[in-house]
Amino acid sequence: MVDAQPWAAMFGPSTWPQVVHMLLAAYMVTGFTIASVYAVGMLRGRRERRHRLGLLIPLAFAAALTPVQVGVGDWIANTVADNQPAKLAAMEGEYETTAGAPLSVGGLHYDDELHYALEIPNGLSLLIHHDPDGVVLGLEEIPVDERPPVNVVHLAFDTMVGLGTALLLLSLVFGWTWWRRRRMPESRWFLRAVAVSGVAAVVAMEAGWIVTEVGRQPWVVYGILRTEDAVSPAPGLYLGFYAVVVIYVLLTALTVFVLRRLARSPDTAAPQEVDARPPERDVGEAAVR
The missing domain is CATH 1.20.120 (Four Helix Bundle (Hemerythrin (Met), subunit A))
Known part of the structure; x- marks a missing residue:
């Protein structure tokens, strides 16, 4: 190195x-x-x-x-x-290098072409280059063994x-x-x-x-x-991987359990409001006085 x-x-x-x-x-x-x-x-x-x-x-x-x-x-x-x-x-299923490349929504890529996609004309070129006629490189420029799973x-x-x-x-x-x-x-x-x-x-x-x-x-x-x-060719790495998976599964289960308990817990009763107004006197009592 x-x-x-x-x-x-x-x-x-x-x-x-x-x-x-x-x-x-x-x-x-x-x-x-x-x-x-x-x-x-x-x-x-x-x-x-x-x-x-x-x-x-x-x-x-x-x-x-x-x-x-x-x-x-x-x-x-x-x-x-x-x-x-x-x-x-x-990301866009773009095979050919294109000027004014469309923005593709959905679709499946096979036979070096994106099928069934909804295309927004010039959308990708506008997004990347802020120019509707900008050139976007396609997968054809990339060696086959260096292409990601589209x-x-x-x-x-x-x-x-x-x-x-x-x-x-x-x-x-x-x-x-x-x-x-x-x-x-x-x-x-x-x-x-x-x-x-x-x-x-x-x-x-x-x-x-x-x-x-x-x-x-x-x-x-x-x-x-x-x-x-x-x-890495080091032995035993899978043990650490499995341990991490188990820990995060347990943490996820615990989080879901706590959130469900919070969602189901009865609401604390609101305290009774105290009427600050003076009590009304009985009409008869008021008349006597």
């Missing part, structure tokens, strides 16, 4: 957009997940102040970060286009973007109602949407990690070290 550069490895071109993107995703998952627990409680008729604040505070926090995440996504897309063109081509990356990317867009719409509805009426929406359809937003945020984050990690294949260090060459 010569000329080792650990700082360059830790702070590469993708470091800052990835770090910001992941932190925002983590906060969004936390906010939407907590809000979803209280939304379920409100759907079950619990509308007291504790449940309203339990939904309002984390939802407002997550909703404020969601449009910021969209801007960071644009930052990452440009970074990927500059540094990992094969990943970008797989369908996995493309469908994971569509899942992430689709769920992120749904969360953005939910955030906009919440923000618009709060701005106009100084209160959050309380319709059952809104509460149902909030109730599933936690799961949606988790799935979107995991889909994003699939895009990041699978889209980089077959490289563990892009263009330098292949994954097959980075596998």
Whole structure:
């Protein structure tokens, strides 16, 4: 090994957009997940102040970060286009190098072509280059043995973007109602949407990690070290892997158990309000006096 550069490895071109993107995703998952627990409680008729604040505070926090995440996504897309063109081509199922490349939604990639996709004309070129006629490199420019599995990356990317867009719409509805009426929406359809937003945020984050990690294949260090060459031959590594899986399964089960207990726990009875007005005197007593 010569000329080792650990700082360059830790702070590469993708470091800052990835770090910001992941932190925002983590906060969004936390906010939407907590809000979803209280939304379920409100759907079950619990509308007291504790449940309203339990939904309002984390939802407002997550909703404020969601449009910021969209801007960071644009930052990452440009970074990927500059540094990992094969990943970008797989994300969009783009085989041919194209000027004015469309943005493809859905579809399956086979026979070197994306089938059944909904295409937005010039959308990908506009997203990447901010120019509707910008040139986007296709998979044809990449050696066959250096291409990532296109369908996995493309469908994971569509899942992430689709769920992120749904969360953005939910955030906009919440923000618009709060701005106009100084209160959050309380319709059952809104509460149902909030109730599933936690799961949606988790799935979107995991889909994003699939895009990041699978889209980089077959490289563990892009263009330098292949994954097959980075596998450690040390014995017993699977034991550590299994231990980590067991620990996280237990933590997940415990988290779900606690949240379900919180959702089912009876509400604390509200204290009786004390009437500060003086008691009314009996009419007869007043007449005698």
